Amino acid sequence: MSTLMAASNREGKKLNDVIFQAGAAVRQAIAQHGSDAVVNGTLGSFALDDGSVACLPVVEKLFHALPMNEFVCYAPPVGLPGYKDAVIHAIFADQQPDAFIDAVASAGGTGAVHMAIANYSEPGDAVLTSDWRWDAYGALCSEIGRNLQTFSLFDGQRHFNVPHFQAMVNAVCRMQDSLLIILNTPAHNPTGFSLSSDEWDAVIDVTLAQARKGKKMTILVDIAYIDYAGEKNDVRSFMKKFTGLPDNVLILFAFSMSKGYTLYGQRAGALAALSCSKGVIEEFHHVVTYSARAAWSNVNRGAMTILTMIQNDKALQQELEREQRTVFETIRKRSGIFIKEASECQLPALPYQSGFFISIPAHDSAAVCNHLHEDLIFAGPLAMGVRFAVCSVSADKMTGVAAKIKKAFDVVGE
Ligand SMILES: Cc1ncc(COP(=O)(O)O)c(C=O)c1O
CATH class of the missing domain: 3.40.640.10 (Type I PLP-dependent aspartate aminotransferase-like (Major domain))
Incomplete structure (x- = not known):
């Protein structure tokens, strides 16, 4: 279809953000089953163990202390x-x-x-x-x-x-x-x-x-x-x-x-x-x-x-680095559980060293992710595979996730 009022070179421009869509499915599942029951592996932010997005304390402290002109001036x-x-x-x-x-x-x-x-x-x-x-x-x-x-x-x-x-x-x-x-x-x-x-x-x-x-x-x-x-x-x-x-x-x-x-x-x-x-x-x-x-x-x-x-400010910098280190260690612990269990159940996750996400190649990642919804596990269906956010799932909830993803891969024939 050609454009209505938009310029002709805008034809077909429609954002299809699978991660934001997956986030909407998570919110629906939480409303229905409660947040304790849902594993949200879609989030692109570091989350505390209760699933809420974290703010580094030093950043929060400085932000709250900013004078009003920092918010209103160019x-x-x-x-x-x-x-x-x-x-x-x-x-x-x-x-x-x-x-x-x-x-x-x-x-x-x-x-x-x-x-x-x-x-x-x-x-x-x-x-x-x-x-x-x-x-x-x-x-x-x-x-x-x-x-x-x-x-x-x-x-x-x-x-x-x-x-x-x-x-x-x-x-x-x-x-x-x-x-x-x-x-x-x-x-x-x-x-x-x-x-x-x-x-x-x-x-x-x-x-x-x-x-x-x-x-x-x-x-x-x-x-x-x-x-x-x-x-x-x-x-x-x-x-x-x-x-x-x-x-x-x-x-x-x-x-x-x-x-x-x-x-x-x-x-x-x-x-x-x-x-x-x-x-x-x-x-x-x-x-x-x-x-x-x-x-x-x-x-x-x-x-x-x-x-x-x-x-x-050296002291603030040290405070920040300490807090970043805690986030790094927390993600390392969470990802460590996933990687160990993935290797035990032969889920072929890609080589992960650090960061927010682990990915597993898949031909039909949407089918795998849809199947995971039965276990109230949510992940990002990317073009090349399934992306799981180890930054946002607590160590407690992480236990058993790799095996469930493996089961979903097997069921959909990956
Ligand atoms: C690889 C990569 N680069 C850059 C960004 C940019 O993030 P922002 O625009 O929020 O700074 C992101 C955010 O998800 C990212 O994943």
Whole structure:
């Protein structure tokens, strides 16, 4: 059907967000059976054992103490003074490479991904990411006329698929003069996978080979889950590799306050850029600030103030890191139960290291998820498999879940 009043290029644009739909089914089940009976493995937020979305206490304390002007005043499109340095500190900790760096505020990590696509890929061109991926990348690309292409994240042994990554980078670069690659690591959504140091070396080698042929290469590292991936500097050690890169290789970071600071609804984040070229970073500042002004003008002032306060105060920073560590340990305990039981019942879950989700490949994930509803277990039916949120299910409720998922796989013939 052609469009009614919307412009013709909007034809067929309809959000089909399976995760939000799964959330609606959970709410219905809770209304009918009570929350104790329901296992909600659909949520993209860290939840307490009672299933309610958690807020880090230090963030809650600072938020409540904010003066009213932090809620009502505008902020500049680039972000509040001090926010840029706070973001850079939060991204790199002690792993900042020797390079020119800048950051511009964005409406969450989503906004950062949007600004990266808008400014570092050509209209009509392909943007590359892995087949297992955060679903929103597709809409973020197609909304502004880019085309998302994918490489296989895993090979037959379930290791990072360097040959296919290389093949896809080379194939796309034969068709276009520049390429934006999106890598969500560490603690990838939806698998919990993180690139190792050697795998990062391989990614950089493949990228440099194209840069030597004159292609403009940009890697966007989506670090939405980095604060729950392990020891702060260990999980950031790959960042030191971005030293001495040629001027036609740009590294971007999508920073989000949603997960690490439990401020999902406050919509604050940043796009950061790193290059050996001062000119590249000056250009980044101008084009990305322009995008911010045109997309949302400016973002949540209070959230930016909270990040700046924490990053500028050693005691607050330690408090935050202690609380993040508790969240990490809690998720580790929950995921540990799932992984142990999955291996006992031979449920072929993908290799999980850390993060909010574990995934299991399936041909008909919707059928598996529908079958699970009989046990009042709810999971996300993704195109490539079933995503289960280990961030939101208590250890008590987690016990037995893997076996029930295995049973659902068997029943639907997976
Ligand atoms: C992989 C990934 N990147 C980025 C985001 C962006 O989150 P937000 O826009 O809330 O900061 C999310 C949120 O779910 C995510 O899963």
